[in-house]
Amino acid sequence: MLNQLTIAELTAKLTRREASAREATQACLDQINRVDKQIHAFISFDAADALAQADAADKLLASGGEANMPLLGVPIAIKDVLAVKGQPLNCGSKILGNFISPYDATAIQKLKAAGAIVFGRLNMDEFAMGSSTENSAFGVTRNPWDTTRIPGGSSGGSAAAVAADECIATLGTDTGGSIRQPAALCGVVGMKPSYGRISRYGLVAFASSLDQIGPFTKNVRDTATLLEVMSGIDHCDSTSMPQPVPRYASNLGGGVKGLKLGLPKEYMIGGLDPEVKQAVDAAVKKLESLGAELVEVSLPHTDYAVATYYIIATAEASANLARFDGVRYCARVDGKDPIEMYGKTRGAGFGPEVKRRVILGTYVLSSGYYDAYYLRAQKVRTLIRNDFLKAFEKVDAIVTPTTPTAAFKIGEKSDDPLQMYLSDIFTISCNLAGICGLSLPCGFTKSPKLPIGLQLLGKPFGEETILRIAHTYEQGTTWHKEKAPSAQ
Amino acid sequence: MAATEIDVKYVAHLARIALSPEEEQKLGAQLGNILGYIEKLNQADVSGVEPTAHAFPLVNVTRPDETRPSMSNEDALRNAPAKAGGLFIVPKIVE
Numbered sequence: 310m311l312n313q314l315t316i317a318e319l320t321a322k323l324t325r326r327e328a329s330a331r332e333a334t335q336a337c338l339d340q341i342n343r344v345d346k347q348i349h350a351f352i353s354f355d356a357a358d359a360l361a362q363a364d365a366a367d368k369l370l371a372s373g374g375e376a377n378m379p380l381l382g383v384p385i386a387i388k389d390v391l392a393v394k395g396q397p398l399n400c401g402s403k404i405l406g407n408f409i410s411p412y413d414a415t416a417i418q419k420l421k422a423a424g425a426i427v428f429g430r431l432n433m434d435e436f437a438m439g440s441s442t443e444n445s446a447f448g449v450t451r452n453p454w455d456t457t458r459i460p461g462g463s464s465g466g467s468a469a470a471v472a473a474d475e476c477i478a479t480l481g482t483d484t485g486g487s488i489r490q491p492a493a494l495c496g497v498v499g500m501k502p503s504y505g506r507i508s509r510y511g512l513v514a515f516a517s518s519l520d521q522i523g524p525f526t527k528n529v530r531d532t533a534t535l536l537e538v539m540s541g542i543d544h545c546d547s548t549s550m551p552q553p554v555p556r557y558a559s560n561l562g563g564g565v566k567g568l569k570l571g572l573p574k575e576y577m578i579g580g581l582d583p584e585v586k587q588a589v590d591a592a593v594k595k596l597e598s599l600g601a602e603l604v605e606v607s608l609p610h611t612d613y614a615v616a617t618y619y620i621i622a623t624a625e626a627s628a629n630l631a632r633f634d635g636v637r638y639c640a641r642v643d644g645k646d647p648i649e650m651y652g653k654t655r656g657a658g659f660g661p662e663v664k665r666r667v668i669l670g671t672y673v674l675s676s677g678y679y680d681a682y683y684l685r686a687q688k689v690r691t692l693i694r695n696d697f698l699k700a701f702e703k704v705d706a707i708v709t710p711t712t713p714t715a716a717f718k719i720g721e722k723s724d725d726p727l728q729m730y731l732s733d734i735f736t737i738s739c740n741l742a743g744i745c746g747l748s749l750p751c752g753f754t755k756s757p758k759l760p761i762g763l764q765l766l767g768k769p770f771g772e773e774t775i776l777r778i779a780h781t782y783e784q785g786t787t788w789h790k791e792k793a794p795s796a797q
Numbered sequence: 798m799a800a801t802e803i804d805v806k807y808v809a810h811l812a813r814i815a816l817s818p819e820e821e822q823k824l825g826a827q828l829g830n831i832l833g834y835i836e837k838l839n840q841a842d843v844s845g846v847e848p849t850a851h852a853f854p855l856v857n858v859t860r861p862d863e864t865r866p867s868m869s870n871e872d873a874l875r876n877a878p879a880k881a882g883g884l885f886i887v888p889k890i891v892e
Binding site for chain 1: 838
């Protein structure tokens with residue numbers, strides 16, 4: 310079935326005229342109708358618009374338009390935090406009301422220029438704050454491998470939609486692990502590029518120094534394809550970096566012989582599930598058998614990462630979410646003066662996790678506390694970043710589990726915010742350091758059968774190396790061929 | 798990992814978020830807990846360490862000072878909760 314294909318497989322079929330973009334889009338829509346009542350990956354989608362885009366793609370395909378449009382006719386769904394012109398933008402929150410985006414995010418413009426069929430609003434933790442997609446104002450998304458469990462977060466809808474074959478690929482965002490963690494829990498590939506690799510213009514900001522957009526795909530090749538399409542400097546984002554964009558999708562071969570993989574000793578900790586440890590150990594051994602050299606490294610400030618993140622990210626969030634005040638947009642709640650209007654609009658519109666983080670962020674920046682918390686956290690951030698840069702002098706990539714456990718049950722951690730935060734331990738440092746990271750499938754727990762993810766961390770702008778390692782591992786295993794029960 | 802007392806009412810006012818008394822109480826407890834955990838940062842040796850605000854600090858990222866097309870007034874007002882005469886309407890600020 311067309312919705313089960315990868316980008317590479319589908320574009321090959323479309324080029325050979327064995328299938329049409331309309332058929333492929335319809336197959337995705339049919340699958341959504343079949344499974345999404347249960348999975349709830351989508352907050353909304355416009356079927357008529359998707360099919361209209363497909364028809365336009367078919368016209369271009371007929372006149373040989375696929376030469377410089379590597380995504381022509383490929384349906385890709387979008388996390389509800391990215392602006393797509395004319396489509397709703399809610400960020401998983403009530404506060405934005407009936408907001409319709411007046412413009413396309415740069416990453417979206419690039420997908421469209423490459424011919425993709427951009428559709429759907431995927432469910433997420435509100436304003437990207439969460440690790441389970443239980444903080445959405447639009448309901449919980451369920452893991453396609455076991456619908457009593459979370460898909461991860463905050464890009465839970467993006468991960469679940471790919472795992473359930475509801476579309477060919479999706480976009481998510483990653484601030485502390487929000488692409489890599491759900492990718493691991495849902496058994497798909499998810500990547501956070503280096504900070505500044507992809508423009509953040511049109512991405513509703515959570516933490517401006519940590520946020521990055523990234524793809525969810527069914528295999529590593531597709532991730533390389535999407536990364537290549539979306540990367541590059543953008544004059545609309547002054548934090549986007551001028552580094553040239555390599556041909557990521559053409560440089561996957563080459564194997565791992567001679568590459569040095571770092572194993573951080575601080576990551577093999579107490580709370581690591583034995584089945585996860587077993588799967589990651591086996592994956593590391595597999596990489597060694599394929600020619601990689603294993604080197605123990607140390608990231609001594611690992612233990613401070615979660616605390617550092619929850620000061621910096623919440624501080625930045627408190628500034629970024631100040632704009633949701635009911636003046637220019639939002640579901641406004643009136644007040645006798647603007648101050649009351651702000652308080653009531655935000656009190657009514659923000660969910661509990663958002664309130665928690667905005668208030669924490671405001672506190673750590675407030676007079677008398679700034680030095681003790683925020684400034685100190687920024688200094689520890691330097692130490693964490695230096696840990697990685699030092700390790701990368703010895704190794705080409707770092708290998709870790711993506712998460713300490715497989716997917717937990719819906720409701721299991723939602724009463725204890727701190728417990729939820731601690732589950733981000735392996736993914737969070739990557740954002741603080743600004744380096745790149747990806748997660749790909751490396752096995753399953755026994756019973757129930759739940760995906761386990763392997764994380765590869767690379768140098769700043771070292772995406773080529775980790776993509777090559779990931780592709781080599783993937784092609785030497787069959788994890789990526791296994792389908793979730795909901796996808797069948 | 799002792800919990801820390803924070804004046805939730807005051808900080809909520811800084812953040813312009815109106816909280817119910819129940820929310821204030823619940824948040825106070827949860828945030829106290831989280832701040833207690835964050836205390837561990839005090840153990841890090843940060844002497845002589847420069848703060849990192851940004852992973853790859855760029856400076857003076859500018860473009861030529863030339864007029865370019867920008868969002869129309871109509872598009873900018875499209876999501877306004879209240880508008881008139883090409884302007885956003887808000888409650889009176891000054892008497």
